[in-house]
Amino acid sequence: MPGKPDRSAAGLATAILLVAAVSAFAHSGAKGIVKQRMDAMGDIADQMEVLGAMMKKQTDFNPAIASKAADAIAGHALHIPTLFPEGSNEHPSEALPAIWTDWAKFEAIATELKDGASELSVTAGSAASTMEIAASFGKVAKTCISCHEGFRLKK
Numbered sequence: 001m002p003g004k005p006d007r008s009a010a011g012l013a014t015a016i017l018l019v020a021a022v023s024a025f026a027h028s029g030a031k032g033i034v035k036q037r038m039d040a041m042g043d044i045a046d047q048m049e050v051l052g053a054m055m056k057k058q059t060d061f062n063p064a065i066a067s068k069a070a071d072a073i074a075g076h077a078l079h080i081p082t083l084f085p086e087g088s089n090e091h092p093s094e095a096l097p098a099i100w101t102d103w104a105k106f107e108a109i110a111t112e113l114k115d116g117a118s119e120l121s122v123t124a125g126s127a128a129s130t131m132e133i134a135a136s137f138g139k140v141a142k143t144c145i146s147c148h149e150g151f152r153l154k155k
């Protein structure tokens with residue numbers, strides 16, 4: 001319905017914001033590839049925060065900013081598999097061994113994130129409101145959540 005917020009997208013935005021807040025504390029002591037991937041994942045969370053704030057009407061919708069945030073997510077997603085070489089789950093890593101035992105699924109989720117964020121970027125670039133990007137945003141948020149559920153330590 002025009003003018004009504006998409007409650008499922010707003011709920012996903014809230015979940016992403018909570019994950020981002022908790023993750024900020026986990027990066028202390030990280031080095032090398034673990035720090036690189038935590039930084040990349042942190043930036044993905046930051047970009048989802050930007051988008052989530054727009055989805056929850058906490059900030060005004062800005063197509064250029066939304067598109068840029070989605071582009072950043074897609075850029076990181078492209079490199080996710082290279083950030084997880086086998087054996088790189090030492091503390092303070094939040095990566096589960098399932099990443100390496102189910103590598104094909106992990107790579108597929110990274111590709112899904114890249115594709116979904118690229119779609120979101122295009123959609124956002126020509127959108128007039130968050131209503132027009134709600135489905136694409138929801139798809140990206142669900143992809144993040146599915147990866148966290150199967151491949152990341154529970155908080």
